[in-house]
Amino acid sequence: MKIQKYSTWLALPLVALFWVGAANASTVIPGIAVGGGGTSFTTEIEPTVNGKTKYYIPLRDQNNGTYGVTPVSECGSWPKVNGIAGTCWDKGYGSGYDDADALQMNIFFDLTGVADSADATLDFVFDDLDLQRINDPTGFFESLTLSYWDGSAYQQLNDGSTIFRPSDMTTGDYAGASTVIAPSIDPLLWTLDLGAGGLNLLSLLNNDDDGFWIQLGFGSKYLDEHGNPKKGWNTPEQLTASLTVSPVPLPSAVWLFGSALLGFIGMSRRTRV
Numbered sequence: 550m551k552i553q554k555y556s557t558w559l560a561l562p563l564v565a566l567f568w569v570g571a572a573n574a575s576t577v578i579p580g581i582a583v584g585g586g587g588t589s590f591t592t593e594i595e596p597t598v599n600g601k602t603k604y605y606i607p608l609r610d611q612n613n614g615t616y617g618v619t620p621v622s623e624c625g626s627w628p629k630v631n632g633i634a635g636t637c638w639d640k641g642y643g644s645g646y647d648d649a650d651a652l653q654m655n656i657f658f659d660l661t662g663v664a665d666s667a668d669a670t671l672d673f674v675f676d677d678l679d680l681q682r683i684n685d686p687t688g689f690f691e692s693l694t695l696s697y698w699d700g701s702a703y704q705q706l707n708d709g710s711t712i713f714r715p716s717d718m719t720t721g722d723y724a725g726a727s728t729v730i731a732p733s734i735d736p737l738l739w740t741l742d743l744g745a746g747g748l749n750l751l752s753l754l755n756n757d758d759d760g761f762w763i764q765l766g767f768g769s770k771y772l773d774e775h776g777n778p779k780k781g782w783n784t785p786e787q788l789t790a791s792l793t794v795s796p797v798p799l800p801s802a803v804w805l806f807g808s809a810l811l812g813f814i815g816m817s818r819r820t821r822v
Contacts (some may be wrong), residue, residue, distance in 0.1 A: 576663060580656040580763075580790030601676075601787045606639030606691055606767040607651045608783050616644075638785070641779040643770035649694040649711050652767040657760055658687040658792040666794040669713065671741040671763070676787040678737050679769070681714040688779060691769045695741075698762035699753060711768075722747035754794075761792060 582602040603742040607616040616639075623637075635652045645651030648702040693712040710721045715731035717723075718739055726746025744751035754761050765788075773779040 559801050575795045578658045578660070578663070578792045578794065580658050580792065582788070582790075583655050583657050600791075601789050602654070603785055603787055604635045604652065604654065605638060605783050605785060606769045607635065607670060608639045608769060608771070608781075609644035609651070611642045611778060611780070614644075616641075639783050640780065642780055643689075643783075644770035646690065646692050646770040647711065649692040649766035649768040651769060654763065654765045654788075655766070656763050656790050658762075660754075660758060660760050663797040665793055666721070666746065666751060667744075667797045668795040669743045669751060669754055670793045671743060672789075672793065673739040674789040674792045675737040676735050677784060677798075678735075678786060680712065680737070683731055683733060683737065686781075688772045688774070689769070689781065690772070691767060694766035696764045696766070697750060697753065698757070698764070708805070748777075763790075 578598055579597075581597055582604070609616055625739045635654070643651075677685075678693065679685060679689050680693070681690060684690055690713070694710070695712075697706055699706050710717065710723075712718055715729050715737065718729040718731075719727045723741065724746050726744075726748045728740045741748060743749075743754055769783065771779045771781045
């Protein structure tokens with residue numbers, strides 16, 4: 550009977566082994582937009598609802614160069630700066646297109662309890678992002694940038710490229726690390742492999758144990774058929790951001806140990822007295 554007793558204790562490491570193996574599944578972490586800034590104001594992004602962040606890319610008054618020309622009284626009760634702060638419709642000509650600095654949105658991914666990753670992907674779903682060739686209405690264009698926070702260096706890093714069209718999402722630092730689905734209608738899907746291509750952000754993600762930060766920048770412009778600034782309205786847009794992490798897999802030797810342990814337990818059961 551002693552052998553059977555010991556086999557029960559020997560089974561405990563095996564149970565733990567399979568528990569750890571089960572924890573090796575990928576983890577999807579939703580991104581939370583926590584505000585940001587822009588060329589002339591600090592923005593307050595509205596809370597994420599059903600995983601989607603609603604926002605407006607600010608337009609500029611051509612006469613005085615200010616953003617957010619819509620009065621606060623016409624924007625509802627949400628706090629505004631200059632009447633806009635990325636949370637209200639606006640009327641203007643658009644500016645900040647070349648550097649995508651009209652609106653900056655900081656997005657946080659909580660890594661509490663998440664193990665170091667062997668692979669990780671960033672997934673974005675943009676609703677109504679008007680890049681070239683997928684813009685609506687005609688003459689209304691938007692731009693995009695992606696940067697990220699280096700917690701060890703305490704600085705925001707940028708890959709230096711501004712995205713004007715879907716093809717820009719798979720070139721430069723994004724080459725070999727990015728896939729994009731850009732149909733003629735919404736939504737636009739953008740997936741980045743953080744360990745591939747020129748991004749190589751996997752080590753940075755693993756070093757930011759308190760959380761992983763990115764920043765999206767947006768710009769817009771509105772032109773008539775002659776290429777001159779045209780005054781128009783911006784419309785609400787929605788963004789879904791998620792981070793999928795796949796933990797470092799267990800070494801194959803660990804699984805061999807588990808198999809051997811399981812066989813030993815089986816043998817011990819057959820030699821009971």
